[in-house]
Amino acid sequence: MSAIATVPERGAWARLGTNMRRHKMASLGAGLVIAVALSAIFAPWLSPHDPYEQDVLLRLAGPSSDFPLGNDDFGRDILSRILWGGRVSLVVGTSAVLLAIMIGGVLGMLAGYIGGVFDRVVMGAMDVLLSFPALVMGLLVVAMLGPTVGNLILAITLTAIAPFARIARAPTLVVKERDFVEAGRALGFSNLRIMAVHILPNIIDEILVMASLWLATAIRTEASLSFIGLGVRPPTATWGGMIREGFENILDSPWLALFPSLAILVIMLGLNMLGDGLRDATDPRLRHE
Amino acid sequence: MSERGAEPALVVENLTTEFRIGGTWYPAVRGVGFALGRNETLALVGESGCGKSITALSIIGLVPRANGRVSSGRVLLDGRDLLALDEREMEKVRGNRISMIFQEPMTSLNPVLPVGFQVAEALRYHTDLSPSAARARALELLEHVKIPSAARRFGDYPHQFSGGMRQRVMIAVALACGPEVLLADEPTTALDVTIQAQVLALLAELKASDGMAMIFITHNLGVVASIADRVAVMYAGDIVELASVDELFANPTHPYTEALLRSIPRVDRDALDLRPIPGQVPPITAMPAGCRYADRCPLKIARCSVETPPLAPVPGLRGHHARCWVRTGDGAGAEAA
Numbered sequence: 001m002s003a004i005a006t007v008p009e010r011g012a013w014a015r016l017g018t019n020m021r022r023h024k025m026a027s028l029g030a031g032l033v034i035a036v037a038l039s040a041i042f043a044p045w046l047s048p049h050d051p052y053e054q055d056v057l058l059r060l061a062g063p064s065s066d067f068p069l070g071n072d073d074f075g076r077d078i079l080s081r082i083l084w085g086g087r088v089s090l091v092v093g094t095s096a097v098l099l100a101i102m103i104g105g106v107l108g109m110l111a112g113y114i115g116g117v118f119d120r121v122v123m124g125a126m127d128v129l130l131s132f133p134a135l136v137m138g139l140l141v142v143a144m145l146g147p148t149v150g151n152l153i154l155a156i157t158l159t160a161i162a163p164f165a166r167i168a169r170a171p172t173l174v175v176k177e178r179d180f181v182e183a184g185r186a187l188g189f190s191n192l193r194i195m196a197v198h199i200l201p202n203i204i205d206e207i208l209v210m211a212s213l214w215l216a217t218a219i220r221t222e223a224s225l226s227f228i229g230l231g232v233r234p235p236t237a238t239w240g241g242m243i244r245e246g247f248e249n250i251l252d253s254p255w256l257a258l259f260p261s262l263a264i265l266v267i268m269l270g271l272n273m274l275g276d277g278l279r280d281a282t283d284p285r286l287r288h289e
Numbered sequence: 290m291s292e293r294g295a296e297p298a299l300v301v302e303n304l305t306t307e308f309r310i311g312g313t314w315y316p317a318v319r320g321v322g323f324a325l326g327r328n329e330t331l332a333l334v335g336e337s338g339c340g341k342s343i344t345a346l347s348i349i350g351l352v353p354r355a356n357g358r359v360s361s362g363r364v365l366l367d368g369r370d371l372l373a374l375d376e377r378e379m380e381k382v383r384g385n386r387i388s389m390i391f392q393e394p395m396t397s398l399n400p401v402l403p404v405g406f407q408v409a410e411a412l413r414y415h416t417d418l419s420p421s422a423a424r425a426r427a428l429e430l431l432e433h434v435k436i437p438s439a440a441r442r443f444g445d446y447p448h449q450f451s452g453g454m455r456q457r458v459m460i461a462v463a464l465a466c467g468p469e470v471l472l473a474d475e476p477t478t479a480l481d482v483t484i485q486a487q488v489l490a491l492l493a494e495l496k497a498s499d500g501m502a503m504i505f506i507t508h509n510l511g512v513v514a515s516i517a518d519r520v521a522v523m524y525a526g527d528i529v530e531l532a533s534v535d536e537l538f539a540n541p542t543h544p545y546t547e548a549l550l551r552s553i554p555r556v557d558r559d560a561l562d563l564r565p566i567p568g569q570v571p572p573i574t575a576m577p578a579g580c581r582y583a584d585r586c587p588l589k590i591a592r593c594s595v596e597t598p599p600l601a602p603v604p605g606l607r608g609h610h611a612r613c614w615v616r617t618g619d620g621a622g623a624e625a626a
Contacts, residue, residue: 116355178396179391179393179396179397180396180397180398180399180400182351182391182397183389183391183397183398183459183462184399185351185383186349186351186383186384186388186389186391187383187384187388187410187411187414187462187463188379188380188381188382188383188384188385188414188415189380189384189414190380193414197402197410198399198402201399201401201402202399202400202401
């Protein structure tokens, strides 16, 4: 029975992969995201200099062969700081989005599946969460609990739970009425199994699209909080923090703010292209099978 | 052991299922009862909304909870009352000892999971088979239901199969754990006539080889004639006639059964002979007192709209029951008394 050994257990991922390859935008976006992620992950090896090493003589020096993106107010290497700063942005962003998917996605699926009073209570709570603008929620949490990486993740997670609950609930409402769910019940499957094995693969596409778009939002929120001084404390390098520092010298040395801004631009562009491409790839009206 | 062979596979007693409409509970199935022998096929026949699907859903415990309930009765599988089981225990019965196949093969399979996975899933859920053993068994099942080149198609998705092939996959899923009872809810209604015949032949063959009992729900009397051993005709939530298939077609007793048989178009008869049944099934919220068919019945007597007739033996016909004051003779007897 060697034919069976190669039978794939799941098809949702494989199908997504095939569709992705057909969409150049999504692939380009994915490429940008992967490039930024790799450069952040391998920052300790890629950085030409120590991101914390100060050199008064190089204060506000322009780009040179040794320091391709120039030096900041303390003479630190901007390229190295951007590479290291990406780590904070990506760790905060991905952790917050993953947590939000786990909490919000599960709550939304349960609300849609169970319905009734539970649905109304959960979605009511989500509406309350949604009424806080992301930045206000960030200010609130960080001001109360202190500017640590953990609290930044908490703050951004809190703002992202409600959108994920909504995006998971709506298709669950539709899918749970489909005949194969009834057929699953007739096969004795538990509610947990029906949700995890039969409904989840049918709604995962929409959650993934949302995840890539929300990762961009999360990174932007983190940068915004750092920019107004509520991010991870200096001297840790963060993109938002670097822009703020660069702002003080924007007329003399524009590259201080420019290069970290470009880093944010690249990751945002990549994530949005990926998200749009994913949405097209998973849209049944655009899908050619 | 000879006793065991005579023991019915499934006994349904006095089953009543109600639905709540505007705060009041109305029965959609009223005191339905029958015994289903091993290796026997019972056809449940009737118009849309007569309660045949609700009967099946009640047996398997899938009456929608939000507005439905089984208010009385027993469903005995091997002497155990399924209605008394809690949800956990019932999950072990469903798909394992009682399976169900549905009308719509196009939508009853999960579109994002390969068919082989879906057959193996039921096996892995209800048995201790290892993943590889479950897949090997699933492949055997797909071959058993005659999917051509099953090994190659194991990893294909439902949209790559035709309607008839999908219904075969559904049958394979339902049969995976070797159930004692199969509930087939109009399994061939959505299929082309030629495919219908193939699926019916397959079901008959599987029933004979696996020795399971089957409840076959349909509104198609032609299908009944080809697959059933016994027939229960349902009208407005009641069984109005219960007889072996030969008996029923030879001696239809209840006026509704007669009317149903007359309303089938036949090549060998004049089109003028085709007579639709006048009137409509009364709505669930406005069931008349007495016999529910009385308003449409040409044989109606005064008693019909007052007292509900019981499902009584038809005099002179063995194993033949009907719910009619006029035809069972009970009416005359009761009137005399």
